[in-house]
Amino acid sequence: MAVDPHKAVAERFTARQLLDNIVWHSLAGPHAEYSSGTSEARRYAPGFPPIIGFADVKRPDFAALAPYCEPGEPFYCAGWSGPAPSGWQIHVDKAGHQLVWDAAPPAVDETFAPVRLGPEHATQMLDLVAVTQPGPFGARIGELGEYYGVFEGSRLVAMAGERLGAGMLREISGVCTRPDIQGRGYARRLVAKLIRLQMQRGQTPFLHVMNDNARARRIYERMGFRHHQETMFRVVTREQ
Numbered sequence: 001m002a003v004d005p006h007k008a009v010a011e012r013f014t015a016r017q018l019l020d021n022i023v024w025h026s027l028a029g030p031h032a033e034y035s036s037g038t039s040e041a042r043r044y045a046p047g048f049p050p051i052i053g054f055a056d057v058k059r060p061d062f063a064a065l066a067p068y069c070e071p072g073e074p075f076y077c078a079g080w081s082g083p084a085p086s087g088w089q090i091h092v093d094k095a096g097h098q099l100v101w102d103a104a105p106p107a108v109d110e111t112f113a114p115v116r117l118g119p120e121h122a123t124q125m126l127d128l129v130a131v132t133q134p135g136p137f138g139a140r141i142g143e144l145g146e147y148y149g150v151f152e153g154s155r156l157v158a159m160a161g162e163r164l165g166a167g168m169l170r171e172i173s174g175v176c177t178r179p180d181i182q183g184r185g186y187a188r189r190l191v192a193k194l195i196r197l198q199m200q201r202g203q204t205p206f207l208h209v210m211n212d213n214a215r216a217r218r219i220y221e222r223m224g225f226r227h228h229q230e231t232m233f234r235v236v237t238r239e240q
Helices: 005-012 015-020 022-027 062-068 119-132 186-200 214-223
Strands: 035-037 041-044 052-054 074-078 088-101 147-152 155-166 169-177 204-210 225-238
Touching (some): 015 169, 015 225, 022 155, 088 214, 147 186
Antiparallel strands (some): 035 041, 041 052, 074 225, 088 225
């Protein structure tokens, strides 16, 4: 009988262990086909979010990753601190929080009918990302999970979707709303839809929020997310 590698991951690691290094468990597990690298370090392929992960996040093996990265190509990474490794430069160094859902499913909102986003919406999604800067993104991100958006006419004004995942954990990501549309509850309602979807699959939703976005964190915690850990988020490039 064939072994399901995703189930095998879930059996080998507890949810806490997966969360503590979720980027690696995503890249080396369910998203291995969308990434490249070694048994010590991996990256998402071009077109996907520019994220890198390491088997040992406390001692990241940048030397193993270097052959898979172009000089000057920016990458997001999380969970490690200290000086830049030889041949690499740190451009952004910020703290953030990892939150995990810890409540019953949100009530169904019969009045809210967001659009399922697909490849035909890639340009509009990238335009929205350019305005709102929700974090690492890519034109092919929809291949990693489901994305939903709100349109006003032909303009995409809000969206949210799925990115990382391992075991029964599933990340909610890309949550953003155009500045002139904020205050209408679109982001919260999109997140609630994704929570319901994931819980129907038997998954546990989680997400990340930066320290300087206290408003979003308060909203998520009121919805039912609880704090799991604080972590560092960095943007790094390989030098010439």
